[in-house]
Amino acid sequence: MSEYLLEMTDISKSFPGVKALDNACLRLRPGTVHALMGENGAGKSTLMKCLFGVYTRDSGTILYEGEPLNVHNTHDALVRGIAMVQQELQPIPDRSIAENIYCGKYPVKKYLGMKFVDHKKMNEDTQALLDRLNMPFDAKQKLGTLSASQMQLVEIAKAVSNNAKVVIMDEPTSSLSLKEVDTLFDIIRTLRDQGCGIIYISHKMQEILEISDEVTIMRDGQYIGTWPASELSTDDIITKMVGRELTDLYPPKISSPGEVAFEVTDYTSIDPKSFKDVSFSVREGEILGVGGLVGAQRTELMEAIFGLRSHTTGEIKLHGKTIKIASPTDAISNGIALLTEDRRGSGIFGVLSVEDNISVASLRDYLKFRAFLDEKALAELTEENIGKLSIKTPSTKTQIQNLSGGNQQKVIVSRWLAKDPDILIMDEPTRGIDVGAKYEIYCIIRDLAREGKSIIMVSSEMGELIGVADRIMVMCDGRVSGFVSGDDMNQEKIMELAVSFM
Amino acid sequence: MTKSTKKITGADVKGFILDNAVIIMMVAVAVVVGILHPNFISAYNFKNLISNTAVRFIIALGVSGCLITKGTDLSAGRQVGFAACIAATLLQRSDYAQKVFTKLPELPIAAVVVGLIIVFSLIGLINGLIIALLNVPPFIATLGMQTVIYGFCLVFTGAQPIGGLRTDYTNICSGSLFGITWIPYLGVIALFVGILMWVMYNKTPHGKSIYAIGGNENSAEVSGINVRKVKIMVYMTASALYALAGFLLGGKAGGTSASLGQGYELIAIAGCTIGGVSSNGGIGKVGGILVGVLVFELLKIAMQFMGVTTAYTYVVQGLVIVIAVAFDIRKYVAKK
Numbered sequence: 001m002s003e004y005l006l007e008m009t010d011i012s013k014s015f016p017g018v019k020a021l022d023n024a025c026l027r028l029r030p031g032t033v034h035a036l037m038g039e040n041g042a043g044k045s046t047l048m049k050c051l052f053g054v055y056t057r058d059s060g061t062i063l064y065e066g067e068p069l070n071v072h073n074t075h076d077a078l079v080r081g082i083a084m085v086q087q088e089l090q091p092i093p094d095r096s097i098a099e100n101i102y103c104g105k106y107p108v109k110k111y112l113g114m115k116f117v118d119h120k121k122m123n124e125d126t127q128a129l130l131d132r133l134n135m136p137f138d139a140k141q142k143l144g145t146l147s148a149s150q151m152q153l154v155e156i157a158k159a160v161s162n163n164a165k166v167v168i169m170d171e172p173t174s175s176l177s178l179k180e181v182d183t184l185f186d187i188i189r190t191l192r193d194q195g196c197g198i199i200y201i202s203h204k205m206q207e208i209l210e211i212s213d214e215v216t217i218m219r220d221g222q223y224i225g226t227w228p229a230s231e232l233s234t235d236d237i238i239t240k241m242v243g244r245e246l247t248d249l250y251p252p253k254i255s256s257p258g259e260v261a262f263e264v265t266d267y268t269s270i271d272p273k274s275f276k277d278v279s280f281s282v283r284e285g286e287i288l289g290v291g292g293l294v295g296a297q298r299t300e301l302m303e304a305i306f307g308l309r310s311h312t313t314g315e316i317k318l319h320g321k322t323i324k325i326a327s328p329t330d331a332i333s334n335g336i337a338l339l340t341e342d343r344r345g346s347g348i349f350g351v352l353s354v355e356d357n358i359s360v361a362s363l364r365d366y367l368k369f370r371a372f373l374d375e376k377a378l379a380e381l382t383e384e385n386i387g388k389l390s391i392k393t394p395s396t397k398t399q400i401q402n403l404s405g406g407n408q409q410k411v412i413v414s415r416w417l418a419k420d421p422d423i424l425i426m427d428e429p430t431r432g433i434d435v436g437a438k439y440e441i442y443c444i445i446r447d448l449a450r451e452g453k454s455i456i457m458v459s460s461e462m463g464e465l466i467g468v469a470d471r472i473m474v475m476c477d478g479r480v481s482g483f484v485s486g487d488d489m490n491q492e493k494i495m496e497l498a499v500s501f502m
Numbered sequence: 503m504t505k506s507t508k509k510i511t512g513a514d515v516k517g518f519i520l521d522n523a524v525i526i527m528m529v530a531v532a533v534v535v536g537i538l539h540p541n542f543i544s545a546y547n548f549k550n551l552i553s554n555t556a557v558r559f560i561i562a563l564g565v566s567g568c569l570i571t572k573g574t575d576l577s578a579g580r581q582v583g584f585a586a587c588i589a590a591t592l593l594q595r596s597d598y599a600q601k602v603f604t605k606l607p608e609l610p611i612a613a614v615v616v617g618l619i620i621v622f623s624l625i626g627l628i629n630g631l632i633i634a635l636l637n638v639p640p641f642i643a644t645l646g647m648q649t650v651i652y653g654f655c656l657v658f659t660g661a662q663p664i665g666g667l668r669t670d671y672t673n674i675c676s677g678s679l680f681g682i683t684w685i686p687y688l689g690v691i692a693l694f695v696g697i698l699m700w701v702m703y704n705k706t707p708h709g710k711s712i713y714a715i716g717g718n719e720n721s722a723e724v725s726g727i728n729v730r731k732v733k734i735m736v737y738m739t740a741s742a743l744y745a746l747a748g749f750l751l752g753g754k755a756g757g758t759s760a761s762l763g764q765g766y767e768l769i770a771i772a773g774c775t776i777g778g779v780s781s782n783g784g785i786g787k788v789g790g791i792l793v794g795v796l797v798f799e800l801l802k803i804a805m806q807f808m809g810v811t812t813a814y815t816y817v818v819q820g821l822v823i824v825i826a827v828a829f830d831i832r833k834y835v836a837k838k
């Protein structure tokens with residue numbers, strides 16, 4: 001037998017208008033963590049979906065344990081011992097955790113020759129699995145009662161439950177807290193020590209260098225190369241991914257904030273477990289970062305400010321004038337925009353075109369004869385944004401669901417850039433976006449600030465907050481635990497505030 | 503990225519057939535029946551086909567908005583029937599023995615149409631309010647409305663048929679433009695409504711908002727679309743179109759009864775779905791809806807010509823719905 005558990009050679013796959021994979025390769029050794037890296041739209045998810053049986057490859061060979069592998073659906077793949085945590089989760093919120101984990105492979109018991117689901121075994125096995133993986137959930141709990149990051153953990157438990165030999169993880173940490181990432185890494189190390197091969201996709205460099213043994217890099221659907229992780233630095237990876245050197249990760253901060261533009265006072269949620277007495281303000285031309293651990297209620301606060309959630313007390317002032325925001329429509333008509341955290345739930349319109357997705361919030365700004373859409377202007381707007389953020393799409397009419405995850409995110413960022421609001425709230429704006437494109441987005445945010453716009457950027461990535469924000473508000477447990485600016489903007493200080501009420 | 507080349511490949515042909523399966527099927531049916539029964543291709547038959555399609559098309563256009571926003575409207579047929587009954591009672595000949603409102607003066611037709619549209623918009627408003635404000639699922643809300651409207655219609659008509667319609671009314675619904683048989687007024691009116699709806703869907707923010715809500719309601723809300731308002735407008739527009747369709751249908755049939763319109767919502771939904779309106783929301787084109795409705799009517803008339811009994815006509819229609827949609831869905835799944 002060869003030294004590889006899995007060998008994917010010269011895999012090609014085309015979609016209408018795109019060659020997503022062009023002779024891509026990947027060789028996975030047993031008992032290793034193999035990072036798969038590349039820009040948004042490089043073909044990472046597609047390659048993995050070809051392996052997992054979601055897509056059928058056009059050409060190329062896959063050897064698994066030395067034998068050719070041809071799976072036609074995900075069930076085949078699972079049976080053969082290949083499991084995948086997909087980039088876009090597919091939860092069934094109204095069913096229990098156990099049922100989600102055992103979906104499609106329910107344990108059965110027989111009565112009178114008929115098969116029935118063995119709920120007891122299913123729940124017990126699930127509980128044992130959750131306990132073993134250090135996940136503090138009850139197997140019978142409805143999945144929908146968990147937060148996004150907890151659901152992500154359950155998805156990981158689901159992959160592990162298959163006793164697979166190859167576990168694929170496509171951006172598993174995109175919504176995990178630091179502690180949850182540790183849990184995940186423990187799980188990965190255990191799997192590795194048992195001899196599994198893990199394929200790990202992420203845009204977070206530190207994670208890659210920390211967890212992986214080998215790194216394969218792809219660009220435009222092609223195989224660039226494979227290296228031991230110990231021989232690579234962040235800069236090497238970036239250069240190989242982007243195909244050129246990237247000197248800066250963040251644009252320079254040159255800002256001279258003006259008057260206070262936006263002021264929130266004593267905002268308190270209806271839900272006693274959520275945010276309390278939050279007050280802050282943002283100046284014109286300022287980028288306010290909002291830091292804290294996952295679960296600090298930052299998203300809830302922003303959604304309440306935007307009129308998506310209810311609050312009990314609190315006041316919002318825009319340029320010194322008190323305004324009332326009861327719905328997103330109110331917020332937007334006051335020039336406030338929110339880029340939501342949940343891309344699939346409240347971001348994209350999957351079946352609509354890239355153009356419609358970019359222009360949807362600005363339609364009324366592009367009217368002819370006050371009633372009809374100015375299609376030419378909308379098309380130009382779309383082209384301009386596709387260029388500005390280098391969105392990879394076959395055409396402006398392509399359905400957004402056919403774009404790679406990172407490119408979908410860029411489209412939604414464009415939507416709000418196109419709307420050109422005075423107050424732009426962005427919740428995890430660069431989730432799933434590659435390093436190169438991140439830099440582009442930071443530059444655009446900075447340009448907006450220079451034009452006098454106020455930006456509020458919620459982020460769980462400390463580096464991003466420190467690199468981009470002029471000032472950082474840190475939240476802990478629903479309350480503001482402090483502000484940092486200038487020389488105080490460092491990892492230790494922020495961390496200290498982020499856990500100060502715990 | 504690969505540039506598409508000009509050469510036509512086998513896959514292109516297959517793709518073309520897949521994309522246009524419904525139209526190809528339609529043409530094939532027309533050709534085959536036309537060869538077997540030459541008078542199938544006659545001006546009179548054409549008029550028949552166009553008039554039937556016209557009314558169904560207007561109803562389907564009404565339902566389409568509901569479907570695209572992930573809703574439905576089961577009260578469509580009954581609303582059409584009720585509108586037909588009201589129109590008929592208001593436009594009876596003064597010398598007709600069983601006139602319902604004996605003292606009613608001769609009303610201008612335009613006033614009746616406008617009045618109907620306004621009144622039915624209010625029914626649509628109620629549907630919309632129940633769905634958008636009370637969050638009752640559209641299936642249930644309009645199922646209730648269907649029953650309520652039927653009840654009112656029975657009360658209104660006293661369960662009696664209504665005849666003796668004024669000739670100026672029936673002329674509109676059975677006459678033809680410039681006296682050319684195959685251009686019935688109904689066709690012209692439906693075409694006009696179709697164009698209006700096409701402009702609404704494709705050229706206005708309201709139309710785009712409808713697609714957006716069907717695509718992802720949460721995203722639509724976050725993008726500043728007033729989801730409730732748009733939904734309410736959708737159901738109001740739908741009812742306004744049913745009112746128009748009912749008016750036309752009453753005059754076309756030359757008389758009405760409370761049973762008129764029964765099941766039309768299903769024909770409309772079928773037409774929309776055959777025409778590519780997605781039951782998952784967010785997708786649907788006016789041209790597609792026209793083709794969908796046309797296919798349905800063409801098939802019906804063709805089968806009548808072939809002497810197929812009504813019973814089998816139903817069987818074939820049922821099969822066509824499923825097969826057409828299966829083909830259509832393949833378009834989206836084929837790329838795996």
Ligand SMILES: Nc1ncnc2c1ncn2[C@@H]1O[C@H](COP(=O)(O)OP(=O)(O)OP(=O)(O)O)[C@@H](O)[C@H]1O
Nearest residue numbers: 015020040041042043044045046402403404405406
């Ligand atoms: N179902 C599909 N239909 C059409 N095109 C697709 C489909 N899935 C992916 N593509 C295209 O294939 C290319 C590769 O996409 P893929 O999702 O594999 O990228 P990725 O490397 O995972 O990127 P990201 O880091 O953004 O997740 C993209 O250009 C994308 O537009």
Ligand SMILES: [Mg+2]
Nearest residue numbers: 045087404405
């Ligand atoms: Mg991906």
